[in-house]
Amino acid sequence: MEDDKKLEPVKAAELFINKYFPQCQGALLAGSVVRGESTETSDLDLVVFDQKFSSSYRESFLVYGWQIEVFVHNQSSYKSYFLSDYERARPSMPQMVVEGTILKDNGMITAIKEEARRLLETGPKEWSAETVVQKRYFLTDSLDDFIGCNNRAEGIFIAATLAELVSEFVLRVNKQWVGNSKWVVRSLKAYDAEFTRDFVIAFDEYYKTSEKLKVVHLVDRVLEPYGGRLFEGFSNGKE
Incomplete structure (x- = not known):
C-alpha cells in the first residue's frame, strides 16, 4: 500500500x-x-x-x-x-x-x-538577579550531592541533574536559549563550542571512570564570575 x-x-x-x-x-x-x-x-x-x-x-x-x-x-x-x-x-x-x-x-x-x-x-526572558542567586544555590546543592556521593547508581543520576543545571546556568546568564535531551549539547555548542567540548569531556570522564574532578572544576569555573558556590546566607521565601 x-x-x-x-x-x-x-x-x-x-x-x-x-x-x-x-x-x-x-x-x-x-x-x-x-x-x-x-x-x-x-x-x-x-x-x-x-x-x-x-x-x-x-x-x-x-x-x-x-x-x-x-x-x-x-x-x-x-x-x-x-x-x-x-x-x-x-x-x-x-x-x-x-x-x-x-x-x-x-x-x-x-x-x-x-x-x-x-x-x-x-533571545529569552532575562534572568533577574534574584533568580541568578537561586540558581547558584541549587547548582551548589547539586554539586555537593555529587561530590559526597559514594553510590555509583545514585551518582549517575546526580551527574545528569548537575549537567542539566550547569548547561541551563551557562546559557541563561548569557541570555541564550536552552534545550533538553540532545538539545542540551546543541544549545551549548551554538553559544560556545570550546566550553561545550570541556563540558562533554568532563561528564564523559565521570561516566566512564567515576572520576569527578573535571566536573567539579567545570562547575566552579561556571559559578566563579557570579560569586562562586552559595550556601551560607541563602534564603528563599522569608518574610
Missing part, C-alpha cells in the same frame, strides 16, 4: 497535508529532515495552520512510511506558544517555524516566520 511505503520526506509531507488538512491555510515541514540531521528513527514534524480549529493540538500518525508529529494551530493560537517558549527559554515552536520548509501558504506564513525569527534573535 502507498501509505506503508516510505516516501521522500517532502513528498510524504505534501501527501499528508493534502489528505488530512486539505483546507488549511498554511503548513510547514520542520525538524531533523529539514536540518539535514535525520537518522533511521527520525520522524516528520509538521506545523499546520488551520482556522477551522478553535484551539491548538498535537497528534501522531504512522503513514507513508513515516512517524509523523503534527502540531495544529489556528491563526492566533501559535502566539501563546511563542510566549510560553519565550518565558521558559526553550524555543521549540519558533525554531520549527523559522527552519520549516513551506508546504502550503495562503499568504500568512511569511509574517509568522518573521515573527518567529525576531523572537529567536531577541
Whole structure:
C-alpha cells in the first residue's frame, strides 16, 4: 500500500497535508529532515495552520512510511506558544517555524516566520538577579550531592541533574536559549563550542571512570564570575 511505503520526506509531507488538512491555510515541514540531521528513527514534524480549529493540538500518525508529529494551530493560537517558549527559554515552536520548509501558504506564513525569527534573535526572558542567586544555590546543592556521593547508581543520576543545571546556568546568564535531551549539547555548542567540548569531556570522564574532578572544576569555573558556590546566607521565601 502507498501509505506503508516510505516516501521522500517532502513528498510524504505534501501527501499528508493534502489528505488530512486539505483546507488549511498554511503548513510547514520542520525538524531533523529539514536540518539535514535525520537518522533511521527520525520522524516528520509538521506545523499546520488551520482556522477551522478553535484551539491548538498535537497528534501522531504512522503513514507513508513515516512517524509523523503534527502540531495544529489556528491563526492566533501559535502566539501563546511563542510566549510560553519565550518565558521558559526553550524555543521549540519558533525554531520549527523559522527552519520549516513551506508546504502550503495562503499568504500568512511569511509574517509568522518573521515573527518567529525576531523572537529567536531577541533571545529569552532575562534572568533577574534574584533568580541568578537561586540558581547558584541549587547548582551548589547539586554539586555537593555529587561530590559526597559514594553510590555509583545514585551518582549517575546526580551527574545528569548537575549537567542539566550547569548547561541551563551557562546559557541563561548569557541570555541564550536552552534545550533538553540532545538539545542540551546543541544549545551549548551554538553559544560556545570550546566550553561545550570541556563540558562533554568532563561528564564523559565521570561516566566512564567515576572520576569527578573535571566536573567539579567545570562547575566552579561556571559559578566563579557570579560569586562562586552559595550556601551560607541563602534564603528563599522569608518574610
